[in-house]
Amino acid sequence: MTRQRQLIYGIVTAAPEHRTAEEIYDLARAQMPSLARGTVYRNLGLLVQEGLIRKLEMPDAPARYDREPRSHPHLICQRCGRVEDLAASEQLLASIRAELPVPITGYDLKLYHICPACRGGGKDGIA
Amino acid sequence: MTRQRQLIYGIVTAAPEHRTAEEIYDLARAQMPSLARGTVYRNLGLLVQEGLIRKLEMPDAPARYDREPRSHPHLICQRCGRVEDLAASEQLLASIRAELPVPITGYDLKLYHICPACRGGGKDGIA
């Protein structure tokens, strides 16, 4: 395990944020200025392969990385792109499986909405 | 409605395939050789905006377009990337909504598996 790998993994797992490779690169360079961009991409890919973290493809935007590798839903604001984790529901997964003709190895569920901040005004969501 | 737009829309809606912009471009050029790549991308974007078709972001691959704009699950082979439509289940959507703290505007559910062709051998799926 190289220092670079450790650093990158640490940044992803330290916070629940869903950061892009570029954001991770910037944060990492604050601690290791010589770190190369390619190293970040390569290690993120390896961490994903090993099942330690998860890659989230975003609509019309760079991918983001999630410290939780197990399948779980994400709530995404259509306007600002903010990503929020939702708890994986066994009940939901069961419903999904029940509908399927084949066994699945994982899923990716993105739920779109407009977050309170983007809905404007001060009030949010009472209506 | 320009001829280019009509042609592109026609290609997407003609078949249940989920084609990439590049594939659509190739098919369209067979009928209109002067068509520009940018025109294909721009019109696909406009068709998506108008809600006539749907864009599917694919993991580590170019986006694909679906002639069905309403939210519905997709079954995707992890190995070859083949995309298959699944029927939108009102029951499933209800389960999803029931779990949520906020109203959603749409969803994107990708279910991953290994398709029979990729599972190797001749038999498929009896086991």
Add this chain to the structure above:
DNA sequence: TAATCTTTTAGGAATCAATCCTAAAAGGAG
């Protein structure tokens, strides 16, 4: 610890999907 072999890195070039730019062509209203 030194020698050796393997893996990973830095740095930058290259790729690929997608977007942007501009003059010319097409649509469309009157």
Add this chain to the structure above:
DNA sequence: CTCCTTTTAGGATTGATTCCTAAAAGATTA
């Protein structure tokens, strides 16, 4: 047909990501 607006072709450009290579770091063994 004329004027005005929108869209196109064609190609340059961008932005995320991958690839390349010599050098550095890690690991292994003696």
